[in-house]
Amino acid sequence: MRTYQSVVILKPDLDDTQVDQTHEKISQFIAKSGGEVVKTEKWGKKRLAYKVRKNRFGIYLNIYHTSDPAKMAGLENEYRLYDPIIKHLLVHLEKDEWDWAMGKAAAAEAAKAEGQAQDSGEAKKADADEAEEEAS
């Protein structure tokens, strides 16, 4: 089992529920490739650097997941055939990169918990930091 990161760009005209549906569908694809979704980040709607299938904007999803390396071609094919996805990028993460990505998640959660425990002013700051991270 190897660790991967999938970044997919969805059509810009999907609303939140449709994005969630799409995410569920993608999870099914990943399950079919013998893995599971570990973490998902929604980057939201972003301006694309160039037109992709005549779209100027796109909704970004960043998915960390595991998969069977032998079934990667199948997974990519699913991405290509699934209509709401206009572009995807699938990269294999080395162990240190994976740990870093997961560690970042743990650190963010810890910061959030700390912020909630303390005064609201500090909590706000932590939230702002997190929002920045998500935006970047």
Place this chain on the structure above:
Amino acid sequence: MANQRKRSFFAQKICRFCVEKIDPILFYDVKILKPLISERGKIVPSRISGNCSTHQRKLTTAIKRARNIALLPFSVEH
């Protein structure tokens, strides 16, 4: 000596990734990558930016991935 004087005209050659200890150069971290591409969208060579070769190599991979997922342009349209 002449060489030294000539050198002083250019910006100091320091690898910003070594100095700031940016460990994994993430392809989706556009804030870091953006200053390292030219106006036309080309990758700035290390002889200009001063990056060390290890980081320049990682940077190149990151920029190419970012281009692929439409975070950075392949070329700037006119």
